[in-house]
Amino acid sequence: MTDSFLIGCGAGFSGDRTDVAEPLVEALIADGRPSALFFETLGERTLAFAQIRRSDDPETGCEPLLEEILAPVLGRCLAAGIPIVGNFGAANPGAAARLIARLALAAGQPEARIATVTGDEVSGLAGDLSALGLDDRLEGARRLAANAYLGARPIAEALGRGAQVVVTGRCADPALALGPLVHHFGWSWEDWDRIAAGTLVGHLLECGSQVTGGYFADPGRKEVPGLERLGFPIAEVAADGSAVITKPAGTGGLVSPATVKEQLLYEIHDPAAYLTPDVVLDVTGVEVAQVGPDRVAVAGARGRPRPETLKVTVSVDGGWIGEGEISYAGPNAEARARLALEVLRKRCSGIARLRGDLIGVGSVFGDEGGRFLEGRRGTTEDLRVRIAVEDSERKAVERALREVEALLCCGPAAGGGARSAIRRRVNTWSALAPREPIEAAVEVSVRTADDPAGAAPAEASHV
Amino acid sequence: MSETMTVRLHELAHGRAGDKGDRLNVSVIAFDAADYPLLEAQVTAERVAALFDDRRPGRIVRYALPRIAAFNFVLDGVLEGGVNRSLNLDSHGKTLSYRILDLPIEVPAARLAAIRQGKESKGET
Structure with missing residues (x-):
């Protein structure tokens, strides 16, 4: 060379x-x-x-x-x-x-x-976002940036x-x-x-x-x-x-x-x-x-x-996401963990979106509807229940996360290590714009x- | 009739997942180019789609890259809105390459023996 x-x-x-x-x-x-x-x-x-x-x-x-x-x-x-x-x-x-x-x-x-x-x-340029064809997705959302x-x-x-x-x-x-x-x-x-x-x-x-x-x-x-x-x-x-x-x-x-x-x-x-x-x-x-x-x-x-077009990503306010977890271990752990998840779903019925996971049985491979988890039985007795919730109102997310904490007294036997975190969420949508x-x-x-x-x-x- | 054995794709191939929006791509790359026809016959778009049935996928396309003994799978609508919308612990879908590497593959017993012996004698890839 x-x-x-x-x-x-x-x-x-x-x-x-x-x-x-x-x-x-x-x-x-x-x-x-x-x-x-x-x-x-x-x-x-x-x-x-x-x-x-x-x-x-x-x-x-x-x-x-x-x-x-x-x-x-x-x-x-x-x-x-x-x-x-x-x-x-x-x-x-x-x-x-x-x-x-x-x-x-x-x-x-x-x-x-x-x-x-x-x-x-x-x-500024994309002020008329209709050109991007994202109107239905952006409607009502607070726009943060377009790049x-x-x-x-x-x-x-x-x-x-x-x-x-x-x-x-x-x-x-x-x-x-x-x-x-x-x-x-x-x-x-x-x-x-x-x-x-x-x-x-x-x-x-x-x-x-x-x-x-x-x-x-x-x-x-x-x-x-x-x-x-x-x-x-x-x-x-x-x-x-x-x-x-x-x-x-x-x-x-x-x-x-x-x-x-x-x-x-x-x-x-x-x-x-x-x-x-x-x-x-x-x-x-x-x-x-x-x-x-x-x-x-x-x-x-x-x-x-x-290409004649450039990719533009529009970011909009996505409300709040909260994640809460609690562990169950030992005899009958999976049944207790599944019961905890069921209680959380009932207690959080008012939230916009909720997903439940059983870490150790099914989580990252699972779908949001819970179909993956339904069809599986785990082989471990050391499990962690996880929920993720989303809502445009911070208070609604906070309420849902308090339900995870409340399992320490009101949930199935021997739940431990409850943790939760809340953070702001940004949604992004991409489209092609004339260059x-x-x-x-x-x-x-x-x-x-x-x-x-x-x-x-x-x-x-x-x- | 030669005897076949069932192994996980993980024994024959490696790969990586990538995300853009609600679209996932997963590469499946043969460790040995000799096994490419086996993958071509068995790691089909239909079988990969079935693995992701829970997520109600949209279009699934398999692209072939014979020069590097690889396939690229592109799966639409399996990331629950993508990294910024998903409630999955793994919101990028980065772990999903190993979902595909879990696929059962029928391998002629003689070929499997050669692969396993080669692995032992060569050490690694």
């Missing part, structure tokens, strides 16, 4: 391990070839909760662990010329950029160029203007890798097979350790060494878009054809038509091959022209760390 580019992924979701980026950065620096590092921290509902936080405090709403994630590696990446791209801007890319500017100053890098990509928040999945073009644009850190809100996860790849190789945005190959690299890396042995181990069948010190992934990408997936030397985990195949199909529907903002990706021709220890070659992605009006409002802004508030006018541009 004469001309190749390395890209590492330091987080696969908000809440991922925060001590994994250092070995990645050491490996990228030791390798010496041009490289970039990206972080994916924005799930389907993470953004809605970030919007709620921002409405309470305008300086919040970005990734809560941003400092813990970036502080250990930011200075070294800036010094070594390794750009960092992340959707850790969440609902507030500006606040994330200001925090990163402070970290850069602390690292002695006042000239660090930090970019924000904004315009994914389309509440479009942007593509890689604004990221590549920011890097082209010298950005060393690029902060985005909602964008398609693979775009976080595709942006740096297009910037480096100068691929045409209409070279669909190259754009598809870069998107595939992003897809394989975007969940972090899920391609390096995380979420894979099954003792006796799929062994993974060192799960407690997993290495996060690096892709060595060639100019034609083919890649080798690997991980830093000395870390735990495993890169094998099997780990790569599991991630290849993760969250894919039609494998011949994976829709992204940048390309329609076809993975049916992809081949994987072990080419060394913890090294797997991936090639054969094909692309077709990008032009959304993309026309996307803005890329680049500032230096010593001017985060914009005393000098920002170098803003539309893409």
Whole structure:
């Protein structure tokens, strides 16, 4: 590989391990070839909760662990010329950029160029939500946010203007890798097979350790060494878009054809038509091959022209969810637990929605109607009753959870360990929207760390 | 007539579940490409649909990826509204790959012996 580019992924979701980026950065620096590092921290509902936080405090709403994630590696990446791209801007890319500017100053890098990509928040544009065809679902619901999945073009644009850190809100996860790849190789945005190959690299890396042995181990069948010190992934990408997936030397985990195949199909529907903002990706021709220890070659992605629409996720207030649990063990435990569930159903008949589980007999595999549980008898005498309830009124949920507590005196014999928790709920609905009006409002802004508030006018541009 | 034995799919294949909205996908990947035809014949969309009958599924589609000896199952309407609506303890449906890996599969006895012997001699996958 004469001309190749390395890209590492330091987080696969908000809440991922925060001590994994250092070995990645050491490996990228030791390798010496041009490289970039990206972080994916924005799930389907993470953004809605970030919007709620921002409405309470305008300086919040970005990734809560941003400092813990970036502080250990930011200075070294800036010094070594390794750009960092992340959707850790969440609902507030500006606040994330200001925090990163402070970290850069602390690292002695006042000239660090930090970019924000904004315009994914389309509440204003999508004011007429009838265009999204979600009217029946959104009727009567309090709307919290509407965000479009942007593509890689604004990221590549920011890097082209010298950005060393690029902060985005909602964008398609693979775009976080595709942006740096297009910037480096100068691929045409209409070279669909190259754009598809870069998107595939992003897809394989975007969940972090899920391609390096995380979420894979099954003792006796799929062994993974060192799960407690997993290495996060690096892709060595060639100019034609083919890649080798690997991980830093000395870390735990495993890169094998099997780990790569599991991630290849993760969250894919039609494998011949994976829709992204940048390309329609076809993975049916992809081949994987072990080419060394913890090294797997991936090639054969094909692309077709990008869709005319962008995915928009609308978040609405979903009321309240409560969960309550209580344990039964020993002789006749299952009968006592089933009786407890029956009592709870009778006592909570006024609640909007209730689900009952018998952990140890049937829970996560079960359906909400209880059909799965009806047809089963357990083999254990150590069981936990669980209910989950939902209502638009907090008080109704609280009342239902008190019924779990009340089983301590009023329920079947020897129930113990009652616990309950209540939390706010956000519902999300997705639809496709025409891309032009959304993309026309996307803005890329680049500032230096010593001017985060914009005393000098920002170098803003539309893409 | 060769003798067959019944094993769980877990012995022949691995997989992972993913969710988007109320749609679940589960990959089923043969440990050994030689067993792909066996999976093709027995891990059908109909049998997978029957496993999820409790949840009253919508459309269920099986996509074939012979180059990597894998199938991708896409199941509509089995996540009780999806991660933000479900009351399931596992609101993403992440555990459901192992629901499919529980499927009983008929394997020729000679082939099963070879698989089990190979596993012992090679250690692992």
